[in-house]
Amino acid sequence: MSLHRKHRNFTSLSRRCRRKKVLALKNLIHKERYRCGGLFYDECDISQYDNPDRVWGWSDIYFIGRDPAEFWNAEIITAQVAFNDAVESRAFDEAYGLLSEQERDSEFQRETRPDYNANGEIVSHTLIDRQSKGYRAFGGLTFSQYVQKREEEIARDTPPEVHRRYQYLHGFTYGLGLRIIVDVTSLSQQVIEEAITDFRLRGECEWCSPECVSFET
Incomplete structure (x- = not known):
């Protein structure tokens, strides 16, 4: 089949x-x-x-x-839950649209390091935490900070139906x-x-x- x-x-x-x-x-x-x-x-x-x-x-x-x-x-x-989902989606899409393609690639790129067992074999990969970066499009805020800010504003000023x-x-x-x-x-x-x-x-x-x-x- x-x-x-x-x-x-x-x-x-x-x-x-x-x-x-x-x-x-x-x-x-x-x-x-x-x-x-x-x-x-x-x-x-x-x-x-x-x-x-x-x-x-x-x-x-x-x-x-x-x-x-x-x-x-x-x-x-x-x-x-439906309200929260709509607010979060709108804020994320707005923030994503404000970044350049290069900034998006940098923001969402994930780096990992290999984990080895006693025999020196790679058995898994661990995600490396990166320092958050501020963007000019967000007035110096990081991506997550801007999204959170917009979520609060959307919920207060233009709440979805x-x-x-x-x-x-x-x-x-x-x-x-x-x-x-x-x-x-x-x-x-x-x-x-x-x-x-x-x-x-x-x-x-x-x-x-x-x-x-x-x-x-």
Whole structure:
């Protein structure tokens, strides 16, 4: 079998093959029902978030679709995580765009040193820490300092809009890709189950709430 065939998109597989994968996931969900509740499967240790002081902001979950030959490979995140991701991405892209090509190469170049075993053989490489460099485009600030500065300014002055939503993610080799944004402070088994139930009631279609999530404190 060619290497390409080993990584075919889930949607390109035969219906028989997809049904087989759905059945395997269904059995796994049933097996792990004592831990995940029986509606979805999550590889992470959910019990670690029983502590109210720990915020569960995102998770990768799997659940069965309405079609017996489909299941969903979903990223579920809180609106706050989605907001932070948008702010960080905008600040990074802005900083990256202000640097010249030569400055980018210098900033993101990674140097390593070899690690040897007792026989003098290279067994690994260790990343060498480099001193951060200030740039004229950033008013003398380093890349990370400028990004942090812009994150604070963006969040305060031009905050991105975040909506509750179900968004398809294409090209997955394991299941159908989906991104779920929920307006809660922290995830929980109940929150995930309610999101899955609502997604199914909406026909497992993409959806975006017309109302923005409020982050006012």
